[in-house]
Amino acid sequence: MSKGLLDGIVVLDLTRVLAGPYCGMLLADMGATVYKIEQPKKGDDSRAFGPFVNGESAYYMNLNRNKLGVTLNLKTAEGKAVFIEMVKKADVVIENYRPGTMEKLGLGYEDLKKINPGIVYGCVSGFGHYGPYSQRAGYDIIGQAMGGLMSTTGWPGGAPTRTGTAMGDVLGGLGCTIGVLAAVVNKIKTGEGQKVDVSLVDSVVSSLEIITQIYLATGRIPEKIGNRYESAYPYDSFKAKDGDVIIACGNDKLYKLLTEVMEQPELLSDERFATNALRVKNHAELKPLIEVWSSQHTIDEVVESLLAVGVPSSPINTIDRVVKDPHIAVAREMFVEVEHPIAGKTTLTGDHIKFSDKKAEIRTPAPTLGQHNFDVYEKFVGLSEAVINEYIEKGVF
Amino acid sequence: MSKGLLDGIVVLDLTRVLAGPYCGMLLADMGATVYKIEQPKKGDDSRAFGPFVNGESAYYMNLNRNKLGVTLNLKTAEGKAVFIEMVKKADVVIENYRPGTMEKLGLGYEDLKKINPGIVYGCVSGFGHYGPYSQRAGYDIIGQAMGGLMSTTGWPGGAPTRTGTAMGDVLGGLGCTIGVLAAVVNKIKTGEGQKVDVSLVDSVVSSLEIITQIYLATGRIPEKIGNRYESAYPYDSFKAKDGDVIIACGNDKLYKLLTEVMEQPELLSDERFATNALRVKNHAELKPLIEVWSSQHTIDEVVESLLAVGVPSSPINTIDRVVKDPHIAVAREMFVEVEHPIAGKTTLTGDHIKFSDKKAEIRTPAPTLGQHNFDVYEKFVGLSEAVINEYIEKGVF
Known part of the structure; x- marks a missing residue:
């Protein structure tokens, strides 16, 4: 030692x-x-x-x-x-x-x-x-x-x-x-x-770093926004068959890969979701469309299929899972x-x-x-x- | 400099x-x-x-x-x-x-x-x-x-x-x-x-320190418990007239002071709330009884009256309040x-x-x-x- x-x-x-x-x-x-x-x-x-x-x-x-x-x-x-x-x-x-x-x-x-x-x-x-x-x-x-x-x-x-x-x-x-x-x-x-x-x-x-900067730079008071973030979407938790799962697409490339795994090319061409800024703006419309797919699969299926193509995804571990991981x-x-x-x-x-x-x-x-x-x-x-x-x-x- | x-x-x-x-x-x-x-x-x-x-x-x-x-x-x-x-x-x-x-x-x-x-x-x-x-x-x-x-x-x-x-x-x-x-x-x-x-x-x-120790020492999986804590009560957020307010009584002495400010001596003598361990166990019954008092006052009134006698209490600051404090x-x-x-x-x-x-x-x-x-x-x-x-x-x- x-x-x-x-x-x-x-x-x-x-x-x-x-x-x-x-x-x-x-x-x-x-x-x-x-x-x-x-x-x-x-x-x-x-x-x-x-x-x-x-x-x-x-x-x-x-x-x-x-x-x-x-x-x-x-x-x-x-x-x-x-x-x-x-x-x-x-x-x-x-x-x-x-x-x-x-x-x-x-x-x-x-x-x-x-x-x-x-x-x-x-x-x-x-x-x-x-x-x-x-x-x-x-x-x-x-x-x-x-x-x-x-x-x-x-x-x-x-x-x-x-x-x-x-x-x-x-x-x-x-x-x-x-x-x-x-x-x-x-x-x-x-x-x-x-x-x-x-x-x-x-x-x-x-x-609070960035959170405070939103107020200091723009005057908007940051509020509670659940599991999504202010700066990227889809970067959030989503419903799976057996609980919630994390999918984190921080850029266009990852979003494209996600739509391919979901086999939903129409989500890629949809004007509402064309850029990260638009996806952040229209997150409330995009989330249920992603959940149409994710809720048909288990957490493990979602994570495995996304990690296989390089899209960041993870389960939400309870403490017993953390301790045994x-x-x-x-x-x-x-x-x-x-x-x-x-x-x-x-x-x-x-x-x-x-x-x-x-x-x-x-x-x-x-x-x-x-x-x-x-x-x-x-x-x-x-x-x-x-x-x-x-x-x-x-x-x- | x-x-x-x-x-x-x-x-x-x-x-x-x-x-x-x-x-x-x-x-x-x-x-x-x-x-x-x-x-x-x-x-x-x-x-x-x-x-x-x-x-x-x-x-x-x-x-x-x-x-x-x-x-x-x-x-x-x-x-x-x-x-x-x-x-x-x-x-x-x-x-x-x-x-x-x-x-x-x-x-x-x-x-x-x-x-x-x-x-x-x-x-x-x-x-x-x-x-x-x-x-x-x-x-x-x-x-x-x-x-x-x-x-x-x-x-x-x-x-x-x-x-x-x-x-x-x-x-x-x-x-x-x-x-x-x-x-x-x-x-x-x-x-x-x-x-x-x-x-x-x-x-x-x-x-996660203590949270993980609960599982490791007892096998119980710690879960979401809102704003209260596993080890002390009343140590939580409570309804005030104009929002939520924090009251944090980590021991019997502070709880006694709280009941005095609330002018509710019956909460001190109540057997369900006689010790910190009992208050943690019976938190769901105690919370509404405290809110009978706190909800009749503004956040500032609750904080001021409790700080005056040494009971830890605070507002829940939004970012604009933090920046101007x-x-x-x-x-x-x-x-x-x-x-x-x-x-x-x-x-x-x-x-x-x-x-x-x-x-x-x-x-x-x-x-x-x-x-x-x-x-x-x-x-x-x-x-x-x-x-x-x-x-x-x-x-x-």
Whole structure:
């Protein structure tokens, strides 16, 4: 097993639940040494979130693999002193508290910079560390709603719809990871640290790219348009005998191939559908005509006949199909079995970033609460066993 | 204006349309020198995608700001030779061709590694560079469908629904950026290069995190559940007088505060809603009871009264509201005006990753096709003006 691209980078991970832990997970999977620092007794809130395997949270186990787990009470003087010792030896701190929390503890970026001028401080929050809404709680659904994503997801005339995963959190975690890595590049070159401030709302806004440009360039407010897109047609879901199927013809050549597979040359010569722009305009007339064909075939028949001639097409996988797919699960190793000391054999989501040489990998299962206290506090911080035991007793660890 | 965290990092950006250009944009915004290399005469396909401002594509202008634009025909011997000279001086190459395309040109990672062993080669594709589906075309909708996201987005009994933005492309671009930056960290330390292979499908699968864990840990297939979540209630959208509003009570304390604002203590004492787990189970009974209250008030009234006591709540912003929001647009600078030589004043989406010191910024507008040919080919590659003119004539540039 390779050591990973980030071998030697030391990360103090104070984050809880999803956005922050996802960032820490990506860094750990790529080889960074990530110390997951949790509240004594209780730990990360997500330890209490289902589903559970032998009483262990699958939610927590997935997002915290490859991390070393310690407990630390940052509200005690001793706890702060230990944290400061760790900051002196670290490259990166990440946290996703409400903005101001770390400052109140005397451990904000400005404080930590004095201790270690090279520290990279990454934070994820609902609305970011400055601006009029910065003190509002910002959960995933609020990021999706405030950032505009829900208003463009769903069906004409229907309700604004959230994306099925906690996409605001995921985008926040990805953005924080990018910012932290760019700051690490700069730190290696210049020795300087940096604060990286990522909000869920900003991250959602950035993801809207083209959607927002429609409004900014033309004044038209983009709305919910179901599964079709603003810029190409037929590029949508269509009824098949046994469910819905995706057909994606982004240009004239692919549309011509589609009409050939459907054996409906009249759809190619029809003036209403002569160009992509016309097909977008007249999509409501074209869709049922394509469904005359697609609804006579199964999903697999449609996909196979179209892929055979090079027209992009796919099933709409449910989660059980994703997990069993020979390409996704087997060839791309997107699901990986890990032996956890309590949960036993569990399957985690693999890494989506594939490297040629120093691979991102799942090396160790997520820690149990405080599992590495003795190891880390002895070897990394330099405390004696007696002091560690005393601190456990006193609730510092 | 600061130079950015990635000052000095040289990127050759061969990408087109969305996923790849978004990666190049993030690197350029953070200060890398990004050479956008386009096909002579035609350029990036997205130059032809609307909306347009004075004939210039807003789609293209948004995703390619801060880049230097050159044209280069990689199918000619001269074009290949020029590209190889550029690779010798570059840190990073990014591309989003169909897997195998660069290899056919003799310019795949294995070829480029021989020329520059430190080169970081990032690629984004529908299904990735290996595995049984790697040769399938993979557009955004196919990533969203195959990766399982559509099957969990939408309403019970309704159709599987895509996310309103090209989320598969965005996630692919973010993943590629993370991989490239981690590889740059390793390159600075060791001198070694790396291939970074990111697929839209894998990126979507990674974003599903907890959703997939439900199936893996319990065997239950997660389905479309509208705007509510699997793990908390009331954490959903609710009817207000003038539309829908978000209320997000992730724990008992917040639920208690909600019942106080609603002046409905009976909802707190009701056994059906005594714990978060029970509220999740009985969400269908609780929702209409909350809407008895929320539907008597406007969105703004609900949000204000709940935020006043610390209960997370927000409107569901349409794009026009996002663009005008004082926090998002003004304080967080998520929309930035730029002067483009042809389009004039245009508003682009700002950076969502906020740095304390070396800020990510929009420094220059997107290039017109081949705008920097003379500059780049003279100063970066070292060609004479006569050769550049000859190559333009011959269609190499």
